[in-house]
Amino acid sequence: MNMTTPESINSPLIRLEGITKVYGSGPAAVHALKGVDLTIDKGEFVAVMGPSGSGKSTCMNILGCLDTPTAGTYRFKGVDVGGLSRDQRALLRRNYLGFVFQGFNLLSRTSALENVELPLIYRGVPARERHAKARDALKAVGLEGWEFHTPAELSGGQQQRVAIARAMVIEPEVLMADEPTGNLDSVTGREIMDLLCSFNTERGVTIVMVTHDAGMAGYAGRIVRFLDGLIDSEEPGRRHVS
Amino acid sequence: MIWETIILALRAIRRNVLRSFLTILGIVIGVAAVITMVTLGDGATEQVRADISSLGSNMLQVRPGQGFRGPGGVRVFAERFKLSDAQAIEREIAGLKAVAPLSDQSGQAISGNRNWSTTVTGSTNDYLTVRNWPLESGRVFTESELNSGRAVCILGATIARELFGDQDPLGAFIRLDRLSCQVVGVLASKGQSSFGQDQDDLVMVPIRTMQRRIAGNTDVKAILVSAMDGVSTEALREDIERLMRERRRVSEGQDDDFHVRDMQEIVSTLTSTTRVLTALLGAVAAVSLLVGGIGIMNIMLVSVTERTREIGTRLAIGAREGEVLMQFLIEAVVLSSLGGLFGIALGLGAAALGARLLGVPFVFNPGIVILAFVFSASVGMIFGFFPARRAARMDPIEALRHE
Numbered sequence: 001m002n003m004t005t006p007e008s009i010n011s012p013l014i015r016l017e018g019i020t021k022v023y024g025s026g027p028a029a030v031h032a033l034k035g036v037d038l039t040i041d042k043g044e045f046v047a048v049m050g051p052s053g054s055g056k057s058t059c060m061n062i063l064g065c066l067d068t069p070t071a072g073t074y075r076f077k078g079v080d081v082g083g084l085s086r087d088q089r090a091l092l093r094r095n096y097l098g099f100v101f102q103g104f105n106l107l108s109r110t111s112a113l114e115n116v117e118l119p120l121i122y123r124g125v126p127a128r129e130r131h132a133k134a135r136d137a138l139k140a141v142g143l144e145g146w147e148f149h150t151p152a153e154l155s156g157g158q159q160q161r162v163a164i165a166r167a168m169v170i171e172p173e174v175l176m177a178d179e180p181t182g183n184l185d186s187v188t189g190r191e192i193m194d195l196l197c198s199f200n201t202e203r204g205v206t207i208v209m210v211t212h213d214a215g216m217a218g219y220a221g222r223i224v225r226f227l228d229g230l231i232d233s234e235e236p237g238r239r240h241v242s
Numbered sequence: 243m244i245w246e247t248i249i250l251a252l253r254a255i256r257r258n259v260l261r262s263f264l265t266i267l268g269i270v271i272g273v274a275a276v277i278t279m280v281t282l283g284d285g286a287t288e289q290v291r292a293d294i295s296s297l298g299s300n301m302l303q304v305r306p307g308q309g310f311r312g313p314g315g316v317r318v319f320a321e322r323f324k325l326s327d328a329q330a331i332e333r334e335i336a337g338l339k340a341v342a343p344l345s346d347q348s349g350q351a352i353s354g355n356r357n358w359s360t361t362v363t364g365s366t367n368d369y370l371t372v373r374n375w376p377l378e379s380g381r382v383f384t385e386s387e388l389n390s391g392r393a394v395c396i397l398g399a400t401i402a403r404e405l406f407g408d409q410d411p412l413g414a415f416i417r418l419d420r421l422s423c424q425v426v427g428v429l430a431s432k433g434q435s436s437f438g439q440d441q442d443d444l445v446m447v448p449i450r451t452m453q454r455r456i457a458g459n460t461d462v463k464a465i466l467v468s469a470m471d472g473v474s475t476e477a478l479r480e481d482i483e484r485l486m487r488e489r490r491r492v493s494e495g496q497d498d499d500f501h502v503r504d505m506q507e508i509v510s511t512l513t514s515t516t517r518v519l520t521a522l523l524g525a526v527a528a529v530s531l532l533v534g535g536i537g538i539m540n541i542m543l544v545s546v547t548e549r550t551r552e553i554g555t556r557l558a559i560g561a562r563e564g565e566v567l568m569q570f571l572i573e574a575v576v577l578s579s580l581g582g583l584f585g586i587a588l589g590l591g592a593a594a595l596g597a598r599l600l601g602v603p604f605v606f607n608p609g610i611v612i613l614a615f616v617f618s619a620s621v622g623m624i625f626g627f628f629p630a631r632r633a634a635r636m637d638p639i640e641a642l643r644h645e
């Protein structure tokens with residue numbers, strides 16, 4: 001898979017054009033997305049908001065190459081994702097994308113360190129380098145000394161930090177976060193947001209985050225609002241610098 | 243990547259020790275059963291072979307037929323041998339070390355108030371040569387004792403112990419039915435035969451004594467012949483058959499009314515019997531291995547369902563279909579191989595213990611150990627494939643959303 005075609009140099013990191021997604025068929029069909037156009041540039045921090053069922057997660061899954069749209073084109077770094085096979089999309093996720101989920105999704109009964117090492121294993125990083133990188137990633141999320149604790153021994157906030165370390169350890173282009181603070185109290189949620197912001201500003205990682213909380217969305221540079229399968233409005237966030 | 247996957251699999255197994263153990267229990271038991279059965283079977287075969295060669299593998303037994311079709315198709319019993327038949331063999335056939343006529347029957351041996359039922363064997367000193375049986379104390383029969391049928395006897399170790407305890411039986415008199423006999427010798431102990439018989443439970447008397455004073459006939463039940471070293475028992479057998487046909491006037495084209503049995507032949511019949519038994523038991527055990535494989539498939543399917551979210555996470559992180567397939571397949575193979583290893587250890591342990599209890603030698607068979615291991619690994623491969631494919635084909639979003 002060659003990701004550096006000539007056009008990719010000037011094209012935006014992410015470009016959705018007329019994306020639709022239909023679940024099921026016939027009268028029972030659900031039109032989750034009805035033609036979404038969205039462009040995200042490198043280094044942006046985008047918050048996605050909107051009522052429940054408006055298609056935020058569906059859109060995130062397509063952005064994260066976990067799902068394919070029914071129609072429309074998705075270009076990631078200029079490459080048409082629609083033309084990629086299942087395994088090619090897996091490689092794209094492995095090399096460019098990091099995920100943070102509402103439910104943390106850590107492997108249970110597995111130490112924090114082993115959880116963070118997981119994506120490196122799939123990348124074939126040798127053991128020694130892998131341990132070092134995973135330790136650094138845990139340190140960066142403030143979990144130095146917690147390497148050998150299993151998720152069951154960690155608080156929700158700590159678990160989400162491990163998940164963020166796991167997403168960041170591969171130094172992704174984009175961090176996809178679907179309601180990362182949804183299961184956390186507001187204080188812990190703000191700590192997680194501070195962490196994400198620091199990665200965005202200090203490491204330049206592009207962040208796309210779904211949230212229901214206006215306070216959390218305020219951390220973003222741009223807020224995209226979904227309504228009934230379409231983008232309803234866009235506005236700059238608190239951190240917007242123009 | 244394979245090595246990493248094996249480590250991942252071992253981690254997954256370690257994360258759920260009890261479940262992993264229960265999963266492989268079927269394989270453990272199956273492999274242990276195969277190993278135990280085959281090892282004990284080999285031991286028994288070895289034991290039979292060793293026992294029979296201790297009987298004298300260069301020995302031939304000549305016995306009258308059990309019954310045959312006489313003139314007019316009537317079933318008649320074959321004529322018994324006489325002492326003269328044994329003498330004829332000794333005289334006319336070359337390459338013999340010893341020829342022992344044999345006539346035995348069960349009887350009571352009595353000394354004082356002690357009483358023991360045993361086998362009374364009438365023969366000559368050649369019997370001890372043929373059976374390669376040394377004396378513990380005393381002497382063998384003298385020429386005159388043999389020729390005139392004196393009332394003397396040699397005791398087996400069991401009889402000596404039962405009738406005399408710690409006392410020296412030499413020179414004492416025992417009663418065999420109504421005959422009073424003087425003990426002149428005691429045999430060394432031979433122990434149990436592989437058929438569980440106590441070989442030391444016998445009283446030996448000169449054959450003439452047996453015929454005249456105990457059995458009251460002139461029959462010889464069997465003639466034992468041992469070949470000199472380097473003489474083919476096959477050739478000897480043909481010579482004896484020719485001689486006996488002549489003496490017993492078996493006409494051309496008529497079946498023999500006697501058997502000459504080569505111990506070598508008995509060895510191969512018996513060992514082939516135990517081999518068939520071993521194979522049969524092994525097959526039964528192999529079926530339990532198959533059941534163990536189905537157990538693995540069952541648990542792997544449960545495990546795949548239970549770990550749906552984990553699979554979703556792995557897919558999201560960028561695991562390819564083949565890698566997830568590989569992970570679960572390797573997990574199944576590692577599990578079943580572990581089961582195989584435990585089973586081999588358990589089976590060898592049980593076989594060693596069983597061999598001691600049954601009194602057969604412990605014969606380590608590397609072939610069956612390797613076969614059992616390869617088989618258990620393949621069981622994991624075959625029965626793990628379906629669950630692994632199910633895991634690999636999962637839709638990442640569905641899997642992530644799974645409760």
Ligand SMILES: Nc1ncnc2c1ncn2[C@@H]1O[C@H](COP(=O)(O)OP(=O)(O)OP(=O)(O)O)[C@@H](O)[C@H]1O
Pocket residue numbers: 023024030031032050051052053054055056057058059
């Ligand atoms: N796998 C699916 N099969 C059928 N319908 C689906 C599926 N996934 C989502 N939908 C439907 O698509 C619509 C959009 O769902 P989506 O999960 O994107 O909403 P959302 O904006 O993330 O909502 P929430 O804020 O509650 O998470 C909903 O009507 C939902 O019922």
Ligand SMILES: [Mg+2]
Pocket residue numbers: 056057058
């Ligand atoms: Mg959602």
